[in-house]
Amino acid sequence: MQAISRRLAQQQSLNSPSSIASLKFIYPLSHPHCGADRPRYESTLATRGVGHLVRKGTGGRSSVSGIVATVFGATGFLGRYVVQQLAKMGSQVLVPFRGSEDSPRHLKLMGDLGQIVPMKYNPRDESSIKAVMAKANVVLNLIGREYETRNYSFEEVNHSMAEQLATIAKEHGGILRFIQVSCLGASSSSPSRFLRAKAAAEESVLKAFPEATILRPAGMIGTEDRIMNTWAHFAKKYGFVPLFGDGSTKIQPVYVVDVAAGAVSALTDDGTSIGKVYELGGPEIFTVHDLAEIMFDMIREWPHYVKVPYPIAKAISTPREILLNKVPFPLPTPSIFNLDQILALTQDTVVSENALTFNDLGIAPHKLKGYPVEFLISYRKGGPQFGSTVSERVDPDSFPGFSR
Helix, strand or coil: CHHHHHHHHHHHHHHCHHHHHHHHHHCCCCCCCCCCCCCCCECCCCCCCCCCCCCEECCCCCCECCCEEEEECCCCHHHHHHHHHHHCCCCEEEEEECCCCCCCHHHHHHCCCCCEEEEECCCCCHHHHHHHHCCCCEEEECCCCCCCCCCCCHHHHHHHHHHHHHHHHHHHCCCCEEEEECCCCCCCCCCCHHHHHHHHHHHHHHHHCCCCEEEEECCEECCCCCCHHHHHHHHHHHCCEEEECCCCCEECCEEHHHHHHHHHHHHCCCCCCCCCEEEECCCCCEEHHHHHHHHHHHHCCCCCEEEECHHHHHHHHHHHHHHCCCCCCCCCCCCCCCHHHHHHCCCCECCCCCCECHHHHCCCCCCCCCHHHHHHHHHCCCCCCCCCCCHHHCCHHHCCCCCC
16 A cells, blocks of 8 residues: 555656656757657658548658558569569558468568568459458559469460459449559560450450559569570570570560559559550660670670571470360470460560650669679679679769769
């Protein structure tokens, strides 16, 4: 009882006006940098298009942007960069995944505590799709696959899933923006089934969700890509790179970070991108042969090519497509000899003349000769230090504000 009495007496003394005055003298509650009366710093970067959402903070990863994004395909190549771009601006990102729980593990470090939320789902179960969209206000669909498996066809992965996501997002009622990532060259008349499925998906998404934005990136280059890595691995193993036809097909590869930035820019604009289609290609057009030359230069190997005529390339890659659903076991994943990609390479894939591009999103894409392809140094025979990289050859005096 005596202890309780002493505590009550201490509380009364602390609540007395004289005690509060003394505390204010030591710790002034109205100090400009602390206390209840300090000014609240809020972001001056208006999130356009979703401007009515509640935002707090200065715009960093510990802020609150008001965006709650469900990113389908977040565990893929492009997905990790989109998640990083969203997380660093203080958005909460819901990451649907269907494989092991280790699949989205690398994404959780990209945002503040609790901001990256992995959620297991089944792409063929409508209720699980609705569950991962329930708390979201924007949806990005990055799902896509350039080869078929025993369980998933081109049409189901690239078309049917996109149509289903757009339909559910529209029925949700609270989804403000829907971003559909397609592919440059998508056309109903393309020789590639993958590109035909992507074109059908664009049409279905805009029909189900007319306010959606379509992004058509070209072949993406980056640390985990399936273009330069595939070539470099093949060259190190066999000493050459096969060129289909004569390697003269024109392509316009793009840095994956620029595509991720384009997706976030379209998501957060003032609504100008609603219902529009953007073709996202790099600033330079290469032939397949030219791009392979860049790869050989980075891995410090003499270029060696074997020109494979298209009929022979198709003959080599066709057996997998024939046997895919006829054998009782899964077949290896195609790398260079992928029939559908070989068919796609029979036509040039470049940005259309009058198309909306990176410029309309306020982004200047990177050139490939430089940092975007320096990940290839891991394939060098003498190790990463064998020869200098592009960034190592840059004169420090060329950096603005630098003085010795």
